[in-house]
Amino acid sequence: MSEKAEKSQEEFHFQCPVCKKGLISIKKTVYDLPDTDKMLIIKFECNQCNYSNNDIIPLTTNFKPGVSSLIVKEEIDLKSKIYRSPIGTLEIPELELVVEPGPSANFYYTNVEGILLRFQNAVSIYKNNLEKDDPQIGEIEELLENIQKAIEGKFKFTLKITDSGGGSYIIPQNKSNYSFRAIDSQEI
Numbered sequence: 001m002s003e004k005a006e007k008s009q010e011e012f013h014f015q016c017p018v019c020k021k022g023l024i025s026i027k028k029t030v031y032d033l034p035d036t037d038k039m040l041i042i043k044f045e046c047n048q049c050n051y052s053n054n055d056i057i058p059l060t061t062n063f064k065p066g067v068s069s070l071i072v073k074e075e076i077d078l079k080s081k082i083y084r085s086p087i088g089t090l091e092i093p094e095l096e097l098v099v100e101p102g103p104s105a106n107f108y109y110t111n112v113e114g115i116l117l118r119f120q121n122a123v124s125i126y127k128n129n130l131e132k133d134d135p136q137i138g139e140i141e142e143l144l145e146n147i148q149k150a151i152e153g154k155f156k157f158t159l160k161i162t163d164s165g166g167g168s169y170i171i172p173q174n175k176s177n178y179s180f181r182a183i184d185s186q187e188i
């Protein structure tokens with residue numbers, strides 16, 4: 001189910017808008033996702049300076065309802081792309097992170113690292129608002145330590161997105177760490 005085949009690849013070059021010396025290469029790749037959906041990945045990279053950029057464009061949006069899971073074990077997994085639709089629930093059980101769906105829920109269009117950084121920020125703000133002798137402090141500090149380890153690729157965890165509408169997806173860096181389980185309407 002998690003097979004992702006490279007469909008086509010083209011390269012173009014133009015002058016770098018940042019350093020004006022290097023050449024930007026644009027690499028376009030169409031990925032076939034499970035259930036015949038397609039995704040266009042555009043990568044810009046300068047051969048002189050550090051400028052680089054990535055864009056992911058879903059070419060079809062009718063993903064099947066289901067649970068996408070990614071096991072994050074090492075640094076490379078942190079670069080896996082994540083898109084959570086407003087009706088998707090994002091969870092990292094090992095870090096007690098749950099992002100519930102809702103009308104005000106933000107779209108997540110980032111990578112695993114981006115999610116961890118947002119979470120770290122939210123937990124830090126929460127901690128700073130606690131009284132110094134709050135009994136929760138110890139627990140929160142331990143959580144922050146684990147989030148930090150996770151950002152460094154030193155804490156193994158599972159990132160799960162449950163989406164009853166099928167709009168969410170994960171593009172794994174390492175396919176063998178990814179799994180998808182379709183759910184039917186009775187289960188929802």
Ligand SMILES: [Zn+2]
Pocket residue numbers: 016017018019020021022023046047048049050051
């Ligand atoms: Zn450049």
